[in-house]
Amino acid sequence: MSSPHDSVPAVSDHGGSVPATQEPIPDPGLHKHTWRPTDVDDRLAKRAERQIAAMFVLSMLCAVLFVVAYFTLEIGDSFDTVGYLGASTVALGLSLAGALLFIGVGVIQWARKLMSDVEISEPRHPAKSSDAxxxxxxQSLDLGAKDSGIGRRPLIRNTMLGAVGLLGLPALVVLRDLGPLPGDRLARTIWQPGMRLVRDVLGTPVKPSDMEVGDLINAAPEALFPTEENGYEEIEGVELNVEKAKGAIIIVRMEPGDIVSTQGDNWSVDGIVSFSKICTHVGCPISLYERTTHHVLCPCHQSTFDLADSAKVVFGPAARPLPQLPLAVNEDGYLIAQSDFTEPIGASYWEREKES
Ligand code: FES
Structure with missing residues (x-):
């Protein structure tokens, strides 16, 4: 018998070619066929035939029962034995299930006992079309091209190609509606020199003495919590939400000796560092701080940042560290920002250079 391997040059264990007629794995061929009792005994075959027909008859009975139950049982009738289930529901369900089940059993028995079970093999043919x-x-393509006159009428051909080519332009132009590039909008946040760091939601300012080693506080710029005392102007609506999102930070305290590096000189206070809460991959809020390693994890795609080492990426798809907020302490002992972030916050899949 021919084999699909016949035409493939085989390679021996030692890397050399072996003759194409020699198969690397011998074709085991088909197993010896075992005849079923119904193949060799007419009496058994007849009995199987009757059994299978009985299955189909049972299916028919169930179908008829379904119709009878549908028209005779009222919704709300009940069988004592099935408790709260309505008689109609039970009868319809069981009769329909029986009709389907007996058809299935009959077909399976037919295939197993009576249909031919002789194994055949069909050699595979190459998938490519024949040379002819x-x-x-x-030839037909050539003929079609000649009939259309595309070669003889360059004016039509060229203008048609131009029209088809320019069809891509509208698709490109509407991409503009996806919105302006956010690079510059993310380059500046509401943080300013001297602005206090306040607890997210509560709006209360934070002192270094409020934090133990290992603590993490979700915080925000004080300007988002205007009061008469701090004198910040109220902002609302979309602008408020945008500034909230851009200004979100985390504050973490660790042993000062654990800090390996910061993104600028004197940006930490007594082991306290602060970073943007927005992941630099695609902008999820980071969370899940591990105090022993100083790693913080983004739950979206598991980017992990080492806060003790300038928030460098130690794992995951983020391509750059979390931007750091330079910290200081004011005369009242509260944590303040030395400045805005010095690079754009947020996702980094577009040009991120900050304009000076
Ligand atoms: S958004 Fe943080 S890892 Fe993807």
Whole structure:
């Protein structure tokens, strides 16, 4: 028998070619066929036939029962034995299930006992068309091109190609509606020199003495919590939400000796560092702080940042560290920002250079 391997040059264990007629793995061929009792005994075959027919008859009975139950049982009738289930529901469900089940059993028995079970094999043919088919196809294409006159009428051909090519332009132009590039909008936040760091939601300012080593506080710029005392102007609506999102930070306290590096000189206070809460991958809020390693994890795609080492990426798809907020302490002992972030916050899949 021919084998699909016949035409493939084989390679020996030692890297050399072996003759194409020699198969690397011998074809085991088909197992010896075992005849079923119904193949060799007419009496058994007849009995199987009757059993299978009985299944189909049972299916028919169930179908008829379904129709009878549908028209005779009222919704709300009940069988004592099935408790709260309505008689109609039970009868319809069981009769329909029986009709389907007996058809299935009958077909399976038919295939197992009576249908031919002789194994056959069919050699695979190459997927590519024959040379003759390919030649015929090329010929018809050629004929079609000649009939259309595309070669003889360059004006039509060229203008048509131009029209089809320019069809891509509208698709490109509407991409503009996806919105302006956010690079510059993310380059500045509401943080300013001297602005206090306040607890998210509560709006209360934070002192270094409020934090133990290992603590993490979700915080925000004080300007988002205007009061008469701090004198910040109220902002609302979309602008408020945008500034909230951009200004979100985390404050973490660790042993000062654990800090390996910061993104600028004197940006930490007594082991307290602060970073943007917005992941630099695609902008999820980071969370899940591990105090022993100083790693913080973004739950979206598991980017992990080492807060003790300038928030460098130690794992995951983020391509750059979390921007750091330079910290200081004011005369009242509260944590303040030395300045805005010195680079754009947020996701980094577009040009991120900050304009000076
Ligand atoms: S958004 Fe943080 S890892 Fe993807």
């Amino acid at each position: 088919d390919r030649a015929a196809t090329l």
